[in-house]
Amino acid sequence: MTKEHDETFVGIDLGTSRSSIATSDGHREMVESYVGWPVDMVARKLLKRPVLVGAEAIENRTMLDIHRPLERGLLKEGSDRDRLAVRQLIDHLLRTAGIDPDRKSGPSVRAVVGVPAEALRVNRQHLRESMRGFVDNLMIVSEPFAVAYGLEMLLHAMVIDIGAGTTDFCVMNGHYPTEEEQRTLPNAGDWIDEQLHKLLSERHDGLSVSMHTVRDWKEKWSFVGKAASAVKVTVPIAGKPTSLDITAEMKAACEAVVPPIAETMIDLIAAAESEYQEKVRNNIVLAGGSSTIPGLADSLANALKGYGGGKIKVAKDPIFIGSNGALALAMDAPKADWEKLPA
Amino acid sequence: MGTTRLDRLRRQLLRGAVEENLDTINGRPSGSTRKLRRRRIDRLYRAVLACGVLIAAAASVAGLVWDEGGLVISDPPADPLPYGPPRRTIEVSPRSPEIDEIFERLGVSEPQPLVPAVIPVRVGRVALDPGHGGVDGGASLGYGLLEKDLTKDIANRLARLLRAVSWEVVLTRSDDESIPPRRRAEIANEARADLFLSIHVNWLPDRTARGFETYYLGPTDDPFLRRLASLENRDSGFALSDYRELLEGIYADVRQDQSRLLAARIQQTLFETLREENPEIVDRGTMTAPFAVLVTTDMPAVLVEVACLSNDREARLLSLPRYRQRIAEALFSGVVVYARDVASLDVDNEKGTNDDQGT
Numbered sequence: 001m002t003k004e005h006d007e008t009f010v011g012i013d014l015g016t017s018r019s020s021i022a023t024s025d026g027h028r029e030m031v032e033s034y035v036g037w038p039v040d041m042v043a044r045k046l047l048k049r050p051v052l053v054g055a056e057a058i059e060n061r062t063m064l065d066i067h068r069p070l071e072r073g074l075l076k077e078g079s080d081r082d083r084l085a086v087r088q089l090i091d092h093l094l095r096t097a098g099i100d101p102d103r104k105s106g107p108s109v110r111a112v113v114g115v116p117a118e119a120l121r122v123n124r125q126h127l128r129e130s131m132r133g134f135v136d137n138l139m140i141v142s143e144p145f146a147v148a149y150g151l152e153m154l155l156h157a158m159v160i161d162i163g164a165g166t167t168d169f170c171v172m173n174g175h176y177p178t179e180e181e182q183r184t185l186p187n188a189g190d191w192i193d194e195q196l197h198k199l200l201s202e203r204h205d206g207l208s209v210s211m212h213t214v215r216d217w218k219e220k221w222s223f224v225g226k227a228a229s230a231v232k233v234t235v236p237i238a239g240k241p242t243s244l245d246i247t248a249e250m251k252a253a254c255e256a257v258v259p260p261i262a263e264t265m266i267d268l269i270a271a272a273e274s275e276y277q278e279k280v281r282n283n284i285v286l287a288g289g290s291s292t293i294p295g296l297a298d299s300l301a302n303a304l305k306g307y308g309g310g311k312i313k314v315a316k317d318p319i320f321i322g323s324n325g326a327l328a329l330a331m332d333a334p335k336a337d338w339e340k341l342p343a
Numbered sequence: 344m345g346t347t348r349l350d351r352l353r354r355q356l357l358r359g360a361v362e363e364n365l366d367t368i369n370g371r372p373s374g375s376t377r378k379l380r381r382r383r384i385d386r387l388y389r390a391v392l393a394c395g396v397l398i399a400a401a402a403s404v405a406g407l408v409w410d411e412g413g414l415v416i417s418d419p420p421a422d423p424l425p426y427g428p429p430r431r432t433i434e435v436s437p438r439s440p441e442i443d444e445i446f447e448r449l450g451v452s453e454p455q456p457l458v459p460a461v462i463p464v465r466v467g468r469v470a471l472d473p474g475h476g477g478v479d480g481g482a483s484l485g486y487g488l489l490e491k492d493l494t495k496d497i498a499n500r501l502a503r504l505l506r507a508v509s510w511e512v513v514l515t516r517s518d519d520e521s522i523p524p525r526r527r528a529e530i531a532n533e534a535r536a537d538l539f540l541s542i543h544v545n546w547l548p549d550r551t552a553r554g555f556e557t558y559y560l561g562p563t564d565d566p567f568l569r570r571l572a573s574l575e576n577r578d579s580g581f582a583l584s585d586y587r588e589l590l591e592g593i594y595a596d597v598r599q600d601q602s603r604l605l606a607a608r609i610q611q612t613l614f615e616t617l618r619e620e621n622p623e624i625v626d627r628g629t630m631t632a633p634f635a636v637l638v639t640t641d642m643p644a645v646l647v648e649v650a651c652l653s654n655d656r657e658a659r660l661l662s663l664p665r666y667r668q669r670i671a672e673a674l675f676s677g678v679v680v681y682a683r684d685v686a687s688l689d690v691d692n693e694k695g696t697n698d699d700q701g702t
Contacts (some may be wrong), residue, residue: 122428124367140367154352174352176359183664185490263659329360332353337361341368 008099010111010135011327012090013143013320014127016070016165017189018203018216018289019093022323023306024331028098030319032057035085035092036064053092055065058212064082070165086130094134101134108136110338112166112326114143117168117182131343138343141329142182143322144170150325151315154270160265160300161322162290163191169262171268171280183268187260189290196253200246207239217246225295254293262303269307281310287321344536350609469678470531473498474646476544477521482546482652490544490652491519493661498542500671524636531640538605538681539644540674541636545651546662553654554625555617557610558646559602560638561631601643603629604684609677615622616673620666623656647674664679676679 009024020030036057038044043063050313069085094101097160099109115127124140131138144159145169153159154172161168169183197214200207213235223229231247265284272280282305286297289296304310396474473494475481481490495516503511512536516525522530531539545556606629627648637644649670650657661668 045480048465085344102386139360139364141363145356146359149353149356152349174355176356176363180665192543233632260662264662329357333357333361337357341364 006107008107008109010331011321011323011330013016015163020320021093021097021321023097028320029096031093033070034058034066035069035088036066039065051088054271056270066241074176090134110137110141111135112330114146114322115140116166116328117144117170118140135343137338137341139341142293144168145177146325147321148172149275150328157283158280161288162188163288164186168287169264169268175247183259183264192257195256199249209235222293223295224254224299258299284312285315287315291318432495468536469505469538470513471498471502472515472527472536472541476516476519479521482544484652484658486663493544494542497667499673500668501674504675527636527641536642538642539640541646543648545648546653547651548640550653553651554627554659555613555650556627556648557606557629558632559606600643605643605681606645608681616669665666
């Protein structure tokens, strides 16, 4: 599937919670964005490896100094460990997709990586530094733009990419989107987890649950609007296993994300040229892991009713839609352009 | 959509993406946003121009003799938004032929856009203090707006504007970390900053209240401001034994005039800039309050509450990057105008001293 024998094309969606990669060789892989190092010699002996990445890192988190190298979709700028974690994650992602990051020969690897719409120049430069040595050429684009490109929604359309760290918006008007046509909100999957954790802690004295557990609950039972069934969990309260009905808290936490997303969506539609606003309203796609929350798309469509109505679809394959779009960009870019963009 | 049209669109989009990447690699502002930024900066310079020309006119009317001051200037930038390496700084000796050129550049009769390079570099290093951070989120609103994130974002935007015109910027925090007010002041003092700007977002019990206000150091009788100061001073890092000295500092501070001037300039430019975006904005004025972070800074220092997060409309505006950028531009403008004021006063004072000696 390579465009030419001497090139391998790669599309990467580096996410706060999950990262995905799609290659021109047909690989599609997803990795949880966690990196962990054994906390001591005992842990190292038990785990038998110097570093764990992805789901393995989450499973063994009690024995690890665990890092999420991305925060709100951007590389964390913190300790050396944070910087190392980014490279470990990229290394793992490429290996999983059959690309040897230590290769000395073979086809050139040309990668497109999606970042939040409003990622600053400095964030993009950090990403370039982190990718150095792993790929030969690198293009960084806004994540919702990559999604729109992959879906061929290039004209009078809006993509809302609801990930873990950020919700990214992009209006496509037939040209490369400007700053004013893109937005990033911090209200996304992680933020819903925080709201849920906060509500549960406030309403249930003595309840102590980790953010990981809350995230698992959200991924299983999140909803906006009417619950399909009651959400019941069993958790230890003061050491005693207790059954709790958390339907109301789940509803409140998930629905809290609707107003900021709806407001930004309407704001961007209002900024489009008036004769095209209706087309944009009827051509909105939700992408990203959190876009699958049942009832969310309907709720956002309801918010459009007062503005003439509109259609909102949830993209199929929300996990890979970003990396697929990035791969499409990578494969379409002319060779001459790639040569201008060394990693 | 026809295949040819789709292909053409794809090529156009790819060209845009490649150009944006080349701009990032080469350190240029993004091509797709360059025009937009240029428009904003042009507006900003026009606002500064109005104040600058007034000062130049006042100096001219007062008969300022520039050749007794020994003026330090920089080359004027060719571009109103000079990204790239810092501009060369040159010393202009008294009675240099270049003085005429400087007068020409500052010319009252033929006003021209004020370029930052003609601002004397007496104020060249600014300490920016993004309020709150880490476990201390500051004010917050139900849907994810946290004061600590907003202040950091605005400070970063302001830092970029200042650095773009070759000013040095010291940030008291560059990450989401909890830093006590005492340490924030120490960072500014250790860096020998020329002025200190603490950025905050207000939360008022009256949810209909809106607008911005700027504080400088001083006592207050207002119980609300006392409460606000005590909240902001939480975990200040000062021991009880430090307080006597601190309180004496509040009353005896000699920087108060400069801080008041800085507060007034910032308040003025905030109003002029933000009312375009927010016509209902309220200028809540400059005030004094004993914020710990203002007490121990060695330089003129102000604390700006740039908007009210408790007001629904302002909260919505604060969630928009465009509005935060406008706030940063307003603060930038305030700092530039203040710097120019200070430079003019210095020249004025030196002239007065020399005149005294001469008589």
